[in-house]
Amino acid sequence: MKKHNYSAGPCILPQEVFEKAAQAVLNFKDSGLSILEISHRSADFVSVMEEARALALELLGLEGKGYQALFLQGGASLEFLRIPQNLMHENGKAAYLDTGTWANGAIKEARAFGETIVVASSNDANYTFIPKDYSIPSDANYFHCTSNNTIFGTQMKSFPKTSIPVVCDMSSDIFSRSLDFSKFDLIYAGAQKNMGPAGTTLVVIKEELLGKTSRNIPNILNYQQHIAKESMYNTPPVFAVYTSLLTLQWLKAKGGIAAIEKENETKAALLYAEIDRNPLFKGAANKEDRSSMNATFLLVDENHKEAFDKIWKALGVTGINGHRSVGGYRASMYNALPLESVQVLVNAMQELEKNI
Template sequence: MKKHNYSAGPCILPQEVFEKSAEAILNFNNSGLSILEISHRSKDFVAVMDEARALALDLLGLTGKGYQALFLAGGASLEFLMVPYNLMKENGKAAYLDSGTWASAAIKEAKFFGETVVVASSKEQNYNHVPKGYEVPADANYFHCTSNNTIFGTQMKEFPNLDMPIVCDMSSDIFSRVLDFSKFDIIYAGAQKNMGPAGTTLVVIKEEILGKNGKTIPSMLDYAKHIKAESMYNTPPVFPVYASLLTLQWLKKLGGIPAIEKINNAKATLLYTEIDRNPLFKGAAAVEDRSNMNATFLLNDEAHTPIFDALWKEAGISGLPGHRSVGGYRASMYNALPIESVQVLVDVMKDLEKKVSKTRL
């Protein structure tokens, strides 16, 4: 039976990425060696790294605009530390928007480096919306936000225009929608949502903002050193970078971000329309902030949980339960999830409605 993978991450990837990755594990570039064992300094892998970095900038529309792309280890969580290390000045200040669990984790790390101003937070409402109407202190060294909140199913639809570096954690919606990416000075994203398997993190940096905080930065946490070493300061995560390259190639062939945005909009519209139409369900996030990547929803009557769970499992759906802090369900519709899988879920929701109606008659 075909599986419909709604996992929030590590998540679904394009089928051709699996196939090409599997070939490379056995024999990479007809070298007689596996991608898992080749030297990261070999000509074949250096070409992979160079193309992956260039293609990331190309898809984001940042080629030739003063940006560098890096593939680093440590996950997006390490960037919570690297960002203030590189941008916060001695006795400086940083401004953060608290819109979810991962934004809160980033704030916690920034506090080790200096004054960290939370300009707004939706924590008291269990992060069911993205805060708006906030002011950012003009003397902040940078502003940090999280574009999409996987756990709570909210997504920033607008970003502030500021006269300071803007840093954005785009781990769960990078490459999914058209934005003016040049308004951001640092974008970082763990690979395991829209880009590849877990194990590498894409960091896109406007190079001119570095080297201005007057600090001595440990080498492994210094963006400038990683740029100079072309993402090879230490041994990179070879296989995740290769799989990420394959995913970026797939996206480019599809038509890039504009093409996938249309598909993602169609998927989100299909599911949210059913959530709003079906009397058995309700959305968990504020309507105006609903995420196109992670749709969170609840049953109006939890007594229907056993039958609904049985139905979606029988349909081959996987990874649907919501995070424990929200409950209910979470349908993660990342780039590689086909709209046919969304239709399967919608059909299951309709089927539940029919079964409940019959029981009531």
């Protein structure tokens, strides 16, 4: 039976990426060696890293604009502390928008480095909306936000204008929609949502931002060191980087971000239309802030849970159980999820309605 994978991450990737990555595990570039055993200093892998970094900038429209792309380790969670360490001045401060679990985690790490101002939060409403109309202090060293909140199913549809550097955690919606990425000074994203397997994090940073903190930054945490060593300060996660490259190549072949955005909009519209139409379901997030990547929804009557779970499992749907913070269901519709899979989930919702 075909599986329809809605896992929030690690998550679905394109089938052709799985096939090419699997072949590389057995025999990388007809070398007779596996991608898992070649030297990261070999010409074959150096070319992988160079292409991955260049292609990330190309797809984001940031080529030749003073940005560097890095593939690092430690997940987005390590960037929570690496960002203030590299960007917050000694005796400085930073501004944060609190829109969910991961935004809150970033705030906690930043507080270890200096004054951390929360400009707005939707915590009191269990993060069901994106705060708006807040003020960002002009003397902060940077403003940090999270573009998409995987757990709660909300997404920033616009970003504030400010004179200070803007940092954005795009872990769960990078490469999914068209934005003017030059408005951001630092973007970071764990690969395991829209880009590749767990194990590497993409960091895209405007190089002029660095070297201004007066801090003594350990080399392994210093962005300048990673830029100087071209993402090879230490041994990189070769398989995760290679699979990310394959995914970026797949995206480019499809027509880039603009093309995948249209597909994502169609998928999200189909599912949300059913959530709003079907009297047995309701959305968890405010409509104006709903995520096109992670749709969170609930049964109006939890007594129908057993029946609904039986239906969607029988149809091959997997990974839609909601996070414990929200409950209900979460359908993660990342780039590689086909429209067909969304229709199957909609069919399951309609079948429940017929059976009640």
